[in-house]
Amino acid sequence: MNSIKIFCPASVANLSCGFDILGLCLESVGDEMIITKIEEKKIIIKINSEYDLTEDPLKNAAGISVIKMLEFLNFDECGFRIQIDKKIKPGSGIGSSAASSAGSVYGVNKLLGNPLTKKQLITFALEGEKICSNTAHADNISPLIYGGITIVRNNKTLDIVKINTSNSLFISIMHPQIEIKTKDSRKLIKRKVDFSESVQQSANLAGFITGLFHEDYDLIKRSCNDLLIEPYRSILIPEFDKLKKIAYSNNSIGFGISGSGPSMFSLTKNFEDAISVEKELQKHYIRKKISFKYYISKINNEGIKVIN
Amino acid sequence: MNSIKIFCPASVANLSCGFDILGLCLESVGDEMIITKIEEKKIIIKINSEYDLTEDPLKNAAGISVIKMLEFLNFDECGFRIQIDKKIKPGSGIGSSAASSAGSVYGVNKLLGNPLTKKQLITFALEGEKICSNTAHADNISPLIYGGITIVRNNKTLDIVKINTSNSLFISIMHPQIEIKTKDSRKLIKRKVDFSESVQQSANLAGFITGLFHEDYDLIKRSCNDLLIEPYRSILIPEFDKLKKIAYSNNSIGFGISGSGPSMFSLTKNFEDAISVEKELQKHYIRKKISFKYYISKINNEGIKVIN
Numbered sequence: 001m002n003s004i005k006i007f008c009p010a011s012v013a014n015l016s017c018g019f020d021i022l023g024l025c026l027e028s029v030g031d032e033m034i035i036t037k038i039e040e041k042k043i044i045i046k047i048n049s050e051y052d053l054t055e056d057p058l059k060n061a062a063g064i065s066v067i068k069m070l071e072f073l074n075f076d077e078c079g080f081r082i083q084i085d086k087k088i089k090p091g092s093g094i095g096s097s098a099a100s101s102a103g104s105v106y107g108v109n110k111l112l113g114n115p116l117t118k119k120q121l122i123t124f125a126l127e128g129e130k131i132c133s134n135t136a137h138a139d140n141i142s143p144l145i146y147g148g149i150t151i152v153r154n155n156k157t158l159d160i161v162k163i164n165t166s167n168s169l170f171i172s173i174m175h176p177q178i179e180i181k182t183k184d185s186r187k188l189i190k191r192k193v194d195f196s197e198s199v200q201q202s203a204n205l206a207g208f209i210t211g212l213f214h215e216d217y218d219l220i221k222r223s224c225n226d227l228l229i230e231p232y233r234s235i236l237i238p239e240f241d242k243l244k245k246i247a248y249s250n251n252s253i254g255f256g257i258s259g260s261g262p263s264m265f266s267l268t269k270n271f272e273d274a275i276s277v278e279k280e281l282q283k284h285y286i287r288k289k290i291s292f293k294y295y296i297s298k299i300n301n302e303g304i305k306v307i308n
Numbered sequence: 309m310n311s312i313k314i315f316c317p318a319s320v321a322n323l324s325c326g327f328d329i330l331g332l333c334l335e336s337v338g339d340e341m342i343i344t345k346i347e348e349k350k351i352i353i354k355i356n357s358e359y360d361l362t363e364d365p366l367k368n369a370a371g372i373s374v375i376k377m378l379e380f381l382n383f384d385e386c387g388f389r390i391q392i393d394k395k396i397k398p399g400s401g402i403g404s405s406a407a408s409s410a411g412s413v414y415g416v417n418k419l420l421g422n423p424l425t426k427k428q429l430i431t432f433a434l435e436g437e438k439i440c441s442n443t444a445h446a447d448n449i450s451p452l453i454y455g456g457i458t459i460v461r462n463n464k465t466l467d468i469v470k471i472n473t474s475n476s477l478f479i480s481i482m483h484p485q486i487e488i489k490t491k492d493s494r495k496l497i498k499r500k501v502d503f504s505e506s507v508q509q510s511a512n513l514a515g516f517i518t519g520l521f522h523e524d525y526d527l528i529k530r531s532c533n534d535l536l537i538e539p540y541r542s543i544l545i546p547e548f549d550k551l552k553k554i555a556y557s558n559n560s561i562g563f564g565i566s567g568s569g570p571s572m573f574s575l576t577k578n579f580e581d582a583i584s585v586e587k588e589l590q591k592h593y594i595r596k597k598i599s600f601k602y603y604i605s606k607i608n609n610e611g612i613k614v615i616n
Contacts, residue, residue, distance in 0.1 A: 021511045153515035154508070159530060161518050195499055195536070198506040200462070203329045205510050206517055207461035210469050213521045222467060228503070 003036040004110050007305045008103030010088045010295075011095035012171065012265045013139035015149075016226040016256035017204035023150050024171060025143035027300035031099045032085040032307070033062075035107035042079040043067060049086035061097040061128030062104035069105050069124040073115060080108055089293075090132075091179040093263035098140035101128030106145070106304045118145050119158050135186065140259065147303035149212065165299050166215045170274040173295040174281050175263040176238055185260035188232040197227045208254075217253045217269045224254030224267065237262045238290050243281055250277045271296075311344040312418050315613045316411030318396045318603075319403035320479065320573045321447035323457075324534040324564035325512035331458050332479060333451035335608035339407045340393040340615070341370075343415035350387040351375060357394035369405040369436030370412035377413050377432040381423060388416055397601075398440075399487040401571040406448035409436030414453065414612045426453050427466050443494065448567065455611035457520065473607050474523045478582040481603040482551065482589050483571040488544055493568035496540040505535045516562075525561045525577045532562030532575065545570045546598050551589055558585045579604075 009030035015022040038044065043057040043066055057063025062082050070076070082104055088096040102125040109116045116124075122141050130136040138158060142150040146162040153159040193201075207223030210216070234240040234257060247255040247266045254267035266281070268274040274296045285292050317338035323330040346352065351365040351374055365371025370390050378384070390412055396404040410433040417424045424432075430449050438444040446466060450458035454470040461467040501509075515531030518524070542548040542565060555563040555574045562575035574589070576582040582604045593600045 018510070018514065020507050021514055151511065151514045151518060153511050153527070153531060159515070161515060161522075161524075161527060163518055163521075189503060191503055192500040193503050193506050195497060195501050198501050198509065198536070199328045201506065202326070202510040202513050203459065203461050206326065206329055206459045206513050207467070207469060209514055209517050210459060210471055213471075214469075216469075219461070219469060223461060228506070 001111055003034065004107050005032065005034045005307050006103055006107050007307050008033055008099035009144060009300050009304065010173070011098055011140045011143050012173070013095065013259040014226070014229075014257065015208070015265070016224045016230065016254065017201060017208050018151070019226065019229050020137060020139055020155065021152050021205065023139040023143040023152070025147055025300040025303050026094070026171065026295070026297040028297040029088065029094070029173065029295045031087050031103065033103045033107060034083040035104065035111060036081045037111060038079045038081050040079045041076055044079070044081045046081065046083040047086055048084065051086060051090055053086060053090065059131065060100065061132045062100040064131050065101045065124050065128035066104045066108050068127040069108060069116070072124070073112070075112065080111070089175070091181055092175050093180065093257070093259040093261045094173060094175070095140035095144070095259065097129055097132035098125070098144060101125040102141045102144040103304055104128070110306065119160070121145050122158055122160065144303050148299060148301045151209075163209065163212055165212055165301070168270055169299050170268045170271055171297055171299060172266045172268065172274050172278055173258060173263050173297070174243065174266070174285070175293040175295075176285070177291040177293070178238070178262050180236055180261045185233055185236070189229060190232070193228055201227050220267065221253040224256065226256055230257055233257055233261055237264065239284065239288055240264065243284060246280045246284055247277050250280050252277050309419055311342065312415050313340065313342045313615050314411055314415050315615050316341055316407035317452060317608050317612065318481070319406060319448045319451050320481070321403065321567040322534070322537070322565065323516070323573070324532045324538065324562065325509060325516050326459070327534065327537050328445060328447055328463065329460055329513065331447040331451040331460070333455055333608040333611050334402070334479065334603070334605040336605040337396065337402070337481065337603045339395050339411065341411045341415060342391040343412065343419060344389045345419060346387045346389050348387045349384055352387070352389045354389065354391040355394055356392065359394060359398055361394060361398065367439065368408065369440045370408040372439050373409045373432050373436035374412045374416050376435040377416060377424070380432070381420070383420065388419070397483070399489055400483050401488065401565070401567040401569045402481055402483070403448035403452070403567065405437055405440035406433070406452060409433040410449045410452040411612055412436070418614065427468070429453050430466055430468065452611050456607060456609040459517075471517065471520055473520050473609070476578055477607050478576045478579055479605055479607060480574045480576065480582050480586055481566060481571050481605070482574070482593070483601045483603075484546055484593070485599040485601070486546070486570050488569045493541055493544070497537060498540070501536055509535050528575065529561040532564065534564055538565055541565055541569055545572065547592065547596055548572065551592060554588045554592055555585050558588050560585050
């Protein structure tokens, strides 16, 4: 096999109650990538995108990840051409750099006959994440590699667990067309938190996970609540509080900031509810003259996929 | 029905990573209680115990809980005699007052034809807890009422969820014969915690719960770790660090402080491992000349039980 075409999905990290812990993989939103073996022993990045992205392999997330991976494997038999059809806007909060990082290592690993484990793929994808967001956190990468919803139990040891989710859940993304950089957004996080708030945040996460296992949507809704970060970060997102109210009054079972924003996610227990949330959220942003993109997706239980 | 005899189990709160959230119900350790309707319209408490406990219904956890419950029900047709065979030592950290509080309201509710829901039973049992430990927390009471392992998702609204557990799990209790009062133990808790530690504590809880659902004992072991409270509270418990090491080197899949101590719990994935942990922990305390009691129990999925 000399060439592979893959779909690298967008992802939602945090999911309100699981800051730096939870991540979820989307099915209908993502980049496409074609990776091809080339004779020249180097990495060539080609990007097809409306966004201004570097094709320098030492500065692009996809390039860095693959370079580090090939160094580890001591592989120098050939080079790779990585062509990215970048659809996920950088800085949107739905894992644009994670898709590039995870997609490139996933694809090259396939072309080399899968010498690396999933955990190793995450290790090298993190090298790309580091370049783009100043933080090497696996919450966006993990759901791309494992599929579904993942828990980063420990980011240092990359102890990552996939949890099973109901097939009926839908996730919607409302993306206002402004940019928030992850590194700036992380500055809003307090270094110390109240013990009691820390306990309540944990209890919400416990409820959310149990709600997923029990398919108890009311429990998910009561639990999907972020006491520690949302109150600060949401200030940067236009009309956040109003949109949240609208979502919940239209049967959303979870609404919050996707990753470090500005995208927001809404969980619903079926497609019909996703549509009614979409209609009302869009109406509000149109009324307020705020431009946006909107996506509705199932949860992608497979993660990155090989496509034709 | 004029009289009822019940078994009121001991319980383990916190389970390391779930401070003020998790609680677990024991099967083979607990009080017995006989509750009898009496003509005289008052509550009479009779205690059979080696411990010095008040029989004043306004000061005893069982009395207070039932009085508040009967007030709520506007019930004054008869009184109740509550005879407690108190085997769980007060101040041991395995829910002695919770057993009295939950047992009395459970029993009286049965005698009255079950007018109250489980949530209401917890509400009134909390009144007894308040008297004994200065805190009205439902983490010990909830597993007695629901059975098994419970999550207190919200202590104010009493949003409580039972999670299912493997039938093979065993829990052991090592109880050094010293007393730590819950109200004193709570003073050791810091009011502010590091954000990163708070996240790791949450991630451990997420891992622990997922481990229970997946019956993944290695995940439970990696997750059963308390960063926020154990480092401070364990100082009060003789030989804690040494016992923890011994437990883990004898196949324990979780070791920590039970409730506010001084009892310690050890989780094991079967009875044989429970026995080998017991043998080695006991050996150490005997060597150090520390007196203790030791219990091994299955997890009680039913909670308080009517017995003959």
